[in-house]
Amino acid sequence: MGPVPSVSHQWLAGPGDRRHTRDSRLRSAHLLPPAPAAHPAAAGGWERGTQTTMPRASAWPRLRTPTPPRAQSRQPLIGGCGFRSLDGRVLEPGGCVGDREAPAGMGEARTGTGAPADGLAPAGLPMPEAGVEAEVAKLLPFLAPGARADLQAEAVRHVLALTGSGPGWALLAGQAALLRALVELAAAPAPAPARDAARALVNLAAEAGLHERLLEAEPALPARLLGRALDPAWPWAEEAAAALANLSREPAPCAALMAALEAEEPGESGLERLVRALCTPDYNARAPLHYLGPVLSNLSQRPAARAFLLDRERCVVQRLLPLTQFSDSSVRRGGVVGTLRNCCFEHRHHEWLLGPQVDILPFLLLPLAGPEDFSEEEMERLPVDLQYLPPDKQREPDADIRKMLLEAIMLLTATASGRQQVRNQGAYLILRELHSWEPEPDVQVTCEKLIQVLIGDEPEPGMENLLEVQVPEDVERQLQQLDQQELEQHTRAQPRELAPEPQAEGATPT
Secondary structure, eight states, rough: OHHHHHHHEEEESSSSSSOOOOOOOOOOTTOOOOOOOOSSOOOOOOOOOOOOOTOOTSSSSOOOOOOOOOOSSOOOOTTTTTOOTSSSSSOOTOOOOTOOSSSSSTTTTTSSSSSOGGGOOOOOOOOTTHHHHHHHHHHHHHHHHTSSSHHHHHHHHHHHTTSSSSHHHHHHHTOOHHHHHHHHHHHHOOOOOOHHHHHHHHHHHTTTTGGGHHHHHTTTTTHHHHHHOOOOOOOOOOHHHHHHHHHHHHHHHHHHHHHHHHHSSSSSSSHHHHHHHHHHTTTTTTTOOTTTHHHHHHTTTTTHHHHTOOOOOTHHHHHGGGGOOOOOOOOHHHHHHHHHHHHOGGGGEEEEEHHTOOHHHHHGGGOOOOSOOOOOHHHHHHHGGSSSSSTTTOSSSOOHHHHHHHHHHHHHHHSSHHHHHHTTHHHHHHHHHHHHHHHOOHHHHHHHHHHHHSSSSOOOTOOGGGGGOOOOOHHHHHHHHHHHHHHHHHHHHHHOOOOOOOTTTOOOOO
C-alpha cells in the first residue's frame, strides 16, 4: 500500500473511546468457568481483550462518539478467590496486592469443605440450582454492620466466590441491598472484612453490564472508592483503585468519578490529589497504588481531565513522563502511557508538548529503543537521551504499551509542524530498528504505518491536519477492511525490508 492511502486512513478516529480496557477479576476454582472472551486482544486495569488502537476507527470512534465497544479482561479468572495483578502476580485472600510471588495452591479454593456456622454453604463450592436466591438472601443479615466478625467474613468470602462466574454476576445484579452492604463493608474499618469486600467489587466492576446496577445500588460508589484509594493510611487502597480502574472504563461511571473529583473540598483539587498519589513514592506505605495509572488513563477520555493534565502552569505532564520507565509495574507504566496518548489528541498543544518545556518525544521513544549501535552521523541526529544507550538496554516488554507509545507518536504527527519536529529528532532511526525487532504483528503494522507517515509525501493543501480530515462512512468501512486484510497478510508474511528514509539533496546515505 502506497504512502498516501496508508497515511490518510490513520486519522479516521476521534477521542471518543480511550479507556484503559484491561481489568482484573477473581473467582473460585469450583465455580462454573466464565464465557470465553469475545475478542483476542487488549489494553488497562487490565487480559488481551478489545484494544483501543488508534488506526482502527471501529475501536476509536470519531467525534460523534457512538456506543463504545465492551472492554474485555486481560488476566484470566483464577482459583482460590485469588487476586491477579496486572504484572501477573497472584494473591490469595491472605495476601495483599503487591506481593512478589504467588502462594502455593493458587489454583485451589482456600475454603473448608464443611459447611460453616448458621447453615451457609462453603464459599468455594457451587450452589444447587434450586434455592440459590434463598441462599443469597441468607447472607444479608451477616453482611450488616454489627454482625459477628467471623460470620461476616465468611459471608463476604461467599459473595467473593459468586463474583467469579457469569451466573454469580447475574444473581448478584438483582440484589441491590446486598450490593449496598458490600460497598459499606469495603469502606469499613477493621474488623470488617474490607479487603475481600473490595475484591468482590473489583470483580463486579470488571463486568460492564453490572455498572448500572452498582451505581443504582450506591450512587456514591465512585466517590467512596476514590476516598479510600487516596487515603494514605488505608491498607486496601490498591483494591479500591483497581475497582475504580474497572468501573471508570465506561462513560457513565467515569463521568460520576469525574464529578466526585470536581466536588472535592476547596484547596487541592481531586485530580491534583490523584496525580500526587500516583507520582509520589510510598504515598501509601501499605499499598503500591499502581492501579491509579489506569484510573487516570480512563479519566483522560474526559475533556475536563485533559484540560487539567495539559494546563501549562501545573506541569502535570512533566511529572508523569518519568513513569514511562517505571520498572516495578506495567500497570502504572501502561496507565501513564495511555494518559499521555489521550493527551496527544489535543493537537493545539502539540507544539508545546514537542517543545523544550515538555520535550515529550524522547520519553516516548526511549522505551522503544534497543541497544543498537548507530553510526556517528545517525547518533548526532538523535536526542541526547537516546544517544549511546548501553548494550543491555531493553525495549518495553509489554506489547500493548509499545503500541500505545507508537499511537502517541502518530498523534503528534497529525500536523505538518509536528511531523517535521518528529523527523528532526531522528525518530525514524528508532522506529526502523523497532520494526526489525518487533515480534507482535499488530504492533509491527502500527510501527510501519507511522514510518510511512514520516517518509511519505505530505498531504495536499487543506489536509495538513490529519486529525481534522473528514472521511465518508463508506470509505471508512472499506479502509477498515483493508486494515484487517493487511494485518492478516502481515501475520502470515515473512519480515519485510522498510523503505529507506528520504535523504536531503546532497546528503550521504546512511
